[in-house]
Amino acid sequence: MTQHGTLGVAVIGTGKMGADHVRRITDVISGARVAAVVDIDAERVKAIADGIKGCAAYTDPAEALADPGVDAVLIASPGPAHEAALLEAFRHDLPVLCEKPLTPDAVSALRVLEAEQKLGHRRVQVGFMRRFDAEYIELKRVLSSGELGRTLMLHNRHRNAYCPPGFTDAMLINDSVVHEMDVTRWLLEQEITAVTVHHPNPSSNAPEGLHDPQFVVFETDGGSLVDVEIFVSCGYGYQVQAEAVCEKGTARIGDQHGLLVNTAGRWGGGIAPDFVARFEEAYDREVQQWVDATRRGEISGPSAWDGYAAAAVCEAGVRAQAEGGRVEVEMIERPAFYR
Amino acid sequence: MTQHGTLGVAVIGTGKMGADHVRRITDVISGARVAAVVDIDAERVKAIADGIKGCAAYTDPAEALADPGVDAVLIASPGPAHEAALLEAFRHDLPVLCEKPLTPDAVSALRVLEAEQKLGHRRVQVGFMRRFDAEYIELKRVLSSGELGRTLMLHNRHRNAYCPPGFTDAMLINDSVVHEMDVTRWLLEQEITAVTVHHPNPSSNAPEGLHDPQFVVFETDGGSLVDVEIFVSCGYGYQVQAEAVCEKGTARIGDQHGLLVNTAGRWGGGIAPDFVARFEEAYDREVQQWVDATRRGEISGPSAWDGYAAAAVCEAGVRAQAEGGRVEVEMIERPAFYR
Amino acid sequence: MTQHGTLGVAVIGTGKMGADHVRRITDVISGARVAAVVDIDAERVKAIADGIKGCAAYTDPAEALADPGVDAVLIASPGPAHEAALLEAFRHDLPVLCEKPLTPDAVSALRVLEAEQKLGHRRVQVGFMRRFDAEYIELKRVLSSGELGRTLMLHNRHRNAYCPPGFTDAMLINDSVVHEMDVTRWLLEQEITAVTVHHPNPSSNAPEGLHDPQFVVFETDGGSLVDVEIFVSCGYGYQVQAEAVCEKGTARIGDQHGLLVNTAGRWGGGIAPDFVARFEEAYDREVQQWVDATRRGEISGPSAWDGYAAAAVCEAGVRAQAEGGRVEVEMIERPAFYR
Amino acid sequence: MTQHGTLGVAVIGTGKMGADHVRRITDVISGARVAAVVDIDAERVKAIADGIKGCAAYTDPAEALADPGVDAVLIASPGPAHEAALLEAFRHDLPVLCEKPLTPDAVSALRVLEAEQKLGHRRVQVGFMRRFDAEYIELKRVLSSGELGRTLMLHNRHRNAYCPPGFTDAMLINDSVVHEMDVTRWLLEQEITAVTVHHPNPSSNAPEGLHDPQFVVFETDGGSLVDVEIFVSCGYGYQVQAEAVCEKGTARIGDQHGLLVNTAGRWGGGIAPDFVARFEEAYDREVQQWVDATRRGEISGPSAWDGYAAAAVCEAGVRAQAEGGRVEVEMIERPAFYR
Ligand SMILES: [Mg+2]
Ligand SMILES: [Mg+2]
Ligand SMILES: [Mg+2]
Ligand SMILES: [Mg+2]
CATH class of the missing domain: 3.40.50.720 (NAD(P)-binding Rossmann-like Domain)
Structure with missing residues (x-):
């Protein structure tokens, strides 16, 4: 070539x-x-x-x-x-x-x-x-610019209308929350050190055997706190939101307010049906x-380092989910090759 | 007392x-x-x-x-x-x-x-x-502060879900657009000097005999231009919006984004049913x-001067509506008593 | 009388x-x-x-x-x-x-x-x-109507620009988060049964000795999960937001989008300076x-029962904050007198 | 090939x-x-x-x-x-x-x-x-779906931060408003039959010799009414908005609410600097x-028919701008070849 x-x-x-x-x-x-x-x-x-x-x-x-x-x-x-x-x-x-x-x-x-x-x-x-999505890129730019000071917390919402048949609690971490793990590491430029998983009541629309939604908390080596609402049977559409809470302000993406329609006593717009539409x-x-x-x-x-880090955090997440409590992430030190 | x-x-x-x-x-x-x-x-x-x-x-x-x-x-x-x-x-x-x-x-x-x-x-x-409505007061404050420079244009939307039986073209000016006449005079601190009324297609939901919606243009003695969409059978709710276009920016009120609901493929909220709810x-x-x-x-x-001025502009508006074209407003000079 | x-x-x-x-x-x-x-x-x-x-x-x-x-x-x-x-x-x-x-x-x-x-x-x-605030009342109405199904989670943001001198970690629970405790009990009609407090990095604008912001998680006897970001030195204004995640959708209040201004490369509006302005x-x-x-x-x-319940949850919150981990709330059974 | x-x-x-x-x-x-x-x-x-x-x-x-x-x-x-x-x-x-x-x-x-x-x-x-812009395509889809009934009015805002040196009143029609002419014809599937140009006070930031902003009204052969605010020295950014007023509701694009930032007493986001960024x-x-x-x-x-139609409407627009009053558009009948 x-x-x-x-x-x-x-x-x-x-x-x-x-x-x-x-x-x-x-x-x-x-x-x-x-x-x-x-x-x-x-x-x-x-x-x-x-x-x-x-x-x-x-x-x-x-x-x-x-x-x-x-x-x-x-x-x-x-x-x-x-x-x-x-x-x-x-x-x-x-x-x-x-x-x-x-x-x-x-x-x-x-x-x-x-x-x-x-x-x-x-x-x-x-x-x-997600690192190539225009809104995430804009959020990263704002956080990196320093105009809002250091990022202290990151609140995430990750909602799918429906999940495929056979979706398990572990897949909810490995296939879904893994995106927030990478987004956290990329936006904050910090490694995730511990994971806690909270279980609210499951939705009556959740498939048999799946605890959905769940609420996941990450701690990072930079001292930031990250929470993720993961809800894969929310029914109403696909929605990904992130709100960074910084020392001098907050920044939020994912409201998706493109077209605004007023009709029949309501104002508002449409929600993307799935990740293909949202992240095309x-x-x-x-x-x-x-x-x-x-x-x-x-x-x-x-x-590949980012792939490995995600795998290590997923393992901690799946254990935290199954065992309850806070689980520390086990990772090797980052080789100079990947810096 | x-x-x-x-x-x-x-x-x-x-x-x-x-x-x-x-x-x-x-x-x-x-x-x-x-x-x-x-x-x-x-x-x-x-x-x-x-x-x-x-x-x-x-x-x-x-x-x-x-x-x-x-x-x-x-x-x-x-x-x-x-x-x-x-x-x-x-x-x-x-x-x-x-x-x-x-x-x-x-x-x-x-x-x-x-x-x-x-x-x-x-x-x-x-x-x-409307001069006592929190959003209009805030808009007036921004315009008066000078932070956006002089106001060049004012775009208004005035929509009612339905109008009472017997509502006429003249009432559409005298009872509805009269609010924008006063808002214009109050926000801009200018007198209205001429009125033009444009007639788009009537809605098929407009009552027999009523030309609804209409689009009204005011000129002012300060050289500002004001447009008003008046639509009294819009069906979907009561909505009043105003957007001031200034030399250094614009300011808009009336989006009514209080409660935001995501459900069934839509994001959005409710619209006030009528002016009683909106302006309570x-x-x-x-x-x-x-x-x-x-x-x-x-x-x-x-x-009382503001009441008189509104009456004079309404007369020009009703004539412009009936006759087509641009009609100048006839008013006496403002007595010192009312300055 | x-x-x-x-x-x-x-x-x-x-x-x-x-x-x-x-x-x-x-x-x-x-x-x-x-x-x-x-x-x-x-x-x-x-x-x-x-x-x-x-x-x-x-x-x-x-x-x-x-x-x-x-x-x-x-x-x-x-x-x-x-x-x-x-x-x-x-x-x-x-x-x-x-x-x-x-x-x-x-x-x-x-x-x-x-x-x-x-x-x-x-x-x-x-x-x-807050039970008398128009947006909270509207949120309560939507949740009670059943149109969104059961409420599974409630995400809260509670931000003050600055806190008074001498504000302590315990006051952060007793004076600030106490509002979310009451809001939780009122909106969900459930009692809070356990509290966990997470500590992200403190903001460099936090007063000496105060861990600010903090992130508080409530569990309820109805199985709902509630999180509260409390940040009393956020610097940029006073902001209270609540987002209910339900089986069929979500509902959020507190975006405060009244007046929208476009100027100098930015769109947006003002944020209330304090709770007096926001909750007047x-x-x-x-x-x-x-x-x-x-x-x-x-x-x-x-x-008075609501006052007692808030006090009991505050005690658990202050302990969770000081000791780390999850602390169960101790309360007497609700007397029939207060049902 | x-x-x-x-x-x-x-x-x-x-x-x-x-x-x-x-x-x-x-x-x-x-x-x-x-x-x-x-x-x-x-x-x-x-x-x-x-x-x-x-x-x-x-x-x-x-x-x-x-x-x-x-x-x-x-x-x-x-x-x-x-x-x-x-x-x-x-x-x-x-x-x-x-x-x-x-x-x-x-x-x-x-x-x-x-x-x-x-x-x-x-x-x-x-x-x-603009016919290839995601928001316009979505607006067209909503209007064509019939869910909002017939379109009665279309309100447009077209704002540039600055205009190039030597920009003239005629260019304001031929180079800028021409986009709204095409958008009107495409969204409404109607021909423009007459143009009126209103002149508010020029902004003190308008270049010498340019009347900026202007407010242009189109009538169509389907009886719709279209207004266009054109403001090429608005100073604060590039902004294109369109709001269709239909029999059963309204639909608006162009609010550009991607990233929402709260900081220093303000909520809001950024505005695109120019058309390259907005329409990339x-x-x-x-x-x-x-x-x-x-x-x-x-x-x-x-x-080519769309190109011809735009040229014919531009000619009427430039005349209306120069002469005042309402100018009818002169066009040949549409050849079957272009249907
Ligand atoms: Mg190729
Ligand atoms: Mg009394
Ligand atoms: Mg009294
Ligand atoms: Mg190629």
């Missing part, structure tokens, strides 16, 4: 997120093309490849990454398959955009960190797309910036 | 507004009591007086104003009866709070002005209650301040 | 709140007059009484309550003086509006409860004025409704 | 807008590349072309359009040069995205319409980018959709 050439991307996994990234690379963003698609479903992957000029279909990630047209890898397979795909990408020294989670637990994430460090240069960006532009921007950086031979965005 | 005594008020007219003022003076505000009620309906007026300690019932305003317990007069009878009641109050040199309009036309309003001037001191406050506190404050000033032997609030 | 007569109120304590209530009864609300004022400062109390027709000055509450012109008592003295004043009022069987706290601790509050029960009828209303109308409504109910021979509003 | 091939675009004009489109096609959107750039400044155009792989530099539009690598044309030269460039593109039967205005006046626009009709198929999309995503979406449609061999978006 020359500096000005188009980046050939192998997309591993063609489920909901993978297929959407294939569409994004092909039809939305610039500077990249889908050179290979990989899925264990041979028919599915062939059908997708047939619709894209110069795109090959594979069922084996290792074969795909050996394809000479592949310059970079986007991993969108299920979490348990991530470690093998990452190590294979490292073997070919390919840049990777890996959908969250980096891997499903802290021990395996640590193995990825070690493998990446052996390459001698960073190759991994993890798919925490963040996904576009995330992949575009990864492509741009990769074409420049650079790496940016959330690193 | 001593300076610390309770003000005995005669309320003339016991329709919707009059009855509400009786309740207000009796149960809400301080420093006044209803000493006399007047209505041509003898039974009605007796029933009201019977419920209030020390309150006499009259069918003749002149008799009521001669009652030694009466220290001040609140006129809430129909507009055509105002002139006679005002002149009778002047005969007894009584302070008056006169519901708008001062009188139904500019010529009769002028007679009232002349009569008041003969008293040698002002006695009349006109019931333009403004009415309380208006009457309280009139009572307070009267007990101190002072006069404040909108004067 | 006859049913239609004016209520003669003795105001005990003429500090900031007491003096404001004297003004309120005299100049703002209807149906009552200040018949007696009491303060240990003889000169101060005489100066106040001299300005009000028919008002006597006392330095001894017992003498004041024996004054034949006194029909009811408003206690606005410091908390430690409340118990004696309440018991004295019970001796004369006088209705009482007692500023919060009922008494400074749960044991003394319990003694008041017992004394009131011996009277055989309720006489005490406690001064939790709530205080007016509180005292008016107490006067109205008293004149009808009724009792309404927050009862 | 095959259906799946990358579209080779010639960009004519490399001023502010042209250069931005070059960047957009190269770095932001997918499916297209800049195959040729044209500018009378030979050095400038060479420097741009040198930075883009496979891009040729021209000073003569006719030569550029004859380049075999050119599949489509984006015209971003000054308005007076548009007609020649359009006719040249027609000669090669190339699809065109033409920045507004189509041409500087209605007569020349009519010539373009006639030339396009001779081709036998439509080739022109005009650059009215609209421009991206406009060019992407043009590329997508062109690659499918289709034409969509605002047509």
Whole structure:
């Protein structure tokens, strides 16, 4: 790949997120093309490849990454398959955009960190797309500017209208609250050191066996306090809000007041139905910036370290949820490689 | 009436507004009591007086104003009866709070002005209650502070869910837009010099024979431009908004964002059903301040001149509405007495 | 006092709140007059009484309550003086509006409860004025209507620009968070059963020795979870917000979006400087409704039980704050008398 | 160009807008590349072309359009040069995205319409980018859905912090209000039939010789009434708002309430500095959709007819501005070709 050439991307996994990234690379963003698609479903992957000029279909990630047209890898397979795909990408020294989670637990994430460090240069960006959302970026800018002083607290709301069947208490931490874990670390530039999970009454709309909503409290090594309302069966729409409480003021995003309608005794507007609608532009921007950086031979965005940290905090969160009380987060010290 | 005594008020007219003022003076505000009620309906007026300690019932305003317990007069009878009641109050040199309009036309309003001037001191406050509304007061404060520079334009929205049966095009000016005429004069401290009325398509919910909504443009002697959307069958609630466009910024009131509810795919809140709900506190404050000033032997609030000016602008508005085009306002010069 | 007569109120304590209530009864609300004022400062109390027709000055509450012109008592003295004043009022069987706290601790509050029960009828209303604020009333209406389903969580923000000198951690619970304790009990109609206090980094604007802000979590006997951000040196203004998270939606008050100004690259509006400005109308409504109910021979509003419950929760809060961890609230069972 | 091939675009004009489109096609959107750039400044155009792989530099539009690598044309030269460039593109039967205005006046626009009709198929999309803005699209969706009934009025605010030197009254119509002309026609699906221009006091910040702000009223052939506040030296930021008043409610966009900050006695947020910031995503979406449609061999978006209509309304607007009073719009009947 020359500096000005188009980046050939192998997309591993063609489920909901993978297929959407294939569409994004092909039809939305610039500077990249889908050179290979990989899925264990041979028919599915062939059908997708047939619709894209110069795109090959594979069922084996290792074969795909050996394809000479592949310059970079986007991993969108299920979490348990991530470690093998990452190590294979490292073997070919390919840049990777890996959908969250980096891997499903802290021990395996640590193995990825070690493998990446052996390459001698960073190759991994993890798919925490909120860092690319215009409102979060604006919030980060305000907090970083210092105009409001230090951030003391961060209040978060994370609401889904419905959750998929089979959603468990652990998934509520690992798949949902993990976003607030990353947002906390990114906005505050602090590590999370302890987690407490409070359980209010479950909603009568919560699926059998799920304690929903829950209220999660993080402590950080910078002394900030973060709370997260997670409510995945709130019924009325998808809503993500964050309010930073600083020494000289507060800043809040997520009110979504675009179109205001007055009708039938009410004023107000619509609420996004799901995260795809809410974060569509963040996904576009995330992949575009990864492509741009990769074409420049650079790496940016959330690193494998961020993926590992999220995994470690998730483990503490799941334990706090199951056992009650406050659980401390166990993490290795941050290697200089990731500073 | 001593300076610390309770003000005995005669309320003339016991329709919707009059009855509400009786309740207000009796149960809400301080420093006044209803000493006399007047209505041509003898039974009605007796029933009201019977419920209030020390309150006499009259069918003749002149008799009521001669009652030694009466220290001040609140006129809430129909507009055509105002002139006679005002002149009778002047005969007894009584302070008056006169519901708008001062009188139904500019010529009769002028007679009232002349009569008041003969008293040698002002006695009349006109019931333009928006001047006592917290949001309008705040808007006036911002405009007067000079922080936004001179006011160049004022955009107004005036919407009623429904209008009473028999509402006419002329009433739309005389009863509704008259509030924006007064608000314009008060906020900008300028006189209105010309009126233009634009007619969009009528709503299919407008009553037979009424052109609703209409869009009214005022020019002022200070060179400001004011527009008013008047829509008395908007269906969805009562809404009054004002946005001042100044040299260094704009200021808007009337969004009514008190309680915010998220539910069923929507965010938003409720809209006041009518002017009674929206301006309840403004009415309380208006009457309280009139009572307070009267007990101190002072006069404040909108004067007979403001009532006359509104009548003169209404006449131009009704002509502009009927004839099309731009109609200039005809007014006498403001007497020093009213400066 | 006859049913239609004016209520003669003795105001005990003429500090900031007491003096404001004297003004309120005299100049703002209807149906009552200040018949007696009491303060240990003889000169101060005489100066106040001299300005009000028919008002006597006392330095001894017992003498004041024996004054034949006194029909009811408003206690606005410091908390430690409340118990004696309440018991004295019970001796004369006088209705009482007692500023919060009922008494400074749960044991003394319990003694008041017992004394009131011996009277055989309720006489005490406690001064939790938020129950009379238009936005809180609207929030209560929405929650009670059932349209949003059961309330699962309640998020509260309570911010003061500055706190008075000498403000302590315990006062932060007893004087500030006590409002959210009452609001929680009133909105949810549940008792608080446990309190946890989290300590983020203190603001560098917090006074020496004060841990500010703090983050307080309540559990209730109905299984709801309530969090309160208390921040008494936030610097930028006074702000009280509450967001109820229900099964079918959320409802939030306190955004204070009255006047919207666009200027110099910013849109927005002003923030109330303090609780007097924010809750002015709530205080007016509180005292008016107490006067109205008293004149009808009724009792309404927050009862001595509510004062006791707040004291018991405060004790748990102060312990949780000092000791860390979760502290259970100790309360007697609610007597039938207070149901 | 095959259906799946990358579209080779010639960009004519490399001023502010042209250069931005070059960047957009190269770095932001997918499916297209800049195959040729044209500018009378030979050095400038060479420097741009040198930075883009496979891009040729021209000073003569006719030569550029004859380049075999050119599949489509984006015209971003000054308005007076548009007609020649359009006719040249027609000669090669190339699809065109033409920045507004189509041409500087209605007569020349009519010539373009006639030339396009001779081709036998439509080739022109005009650059009215607001049709691609997310908020306008949402407003259009609400109005088209019928849920609010027919649209009776449309209130518009169009404010720039500052205007470029040499900005004239006519440019205020032709360059600024032209956007509201197109928005009106697009949202209401009605033609504008008459224009009136009101002149309030000019702001003391308006440049010498410019009457700013102005207030423009459109009438439409569907009987709707549209008003536009145009204020190009408002000083505080860039702001575009639209409020549709319908039979069953109103809908407003442009409040821009993304990030809400509380600080120093104020709540609020930031205002976009200029149209580039406000409409950045609209421009991206406009060019992407043009590329997508062109690659499918289709034409969509605002047509040459829309460009002609805007030119005709502008002419009436400029006359109304200069002469005062109401000026009727003169337009030919819409050819079936453009329906
Ligand atoms: Mg692409
Ligand atoms: Mg009274
Ligand atoms: Mg009173
Ligand atoms: Mg491209």
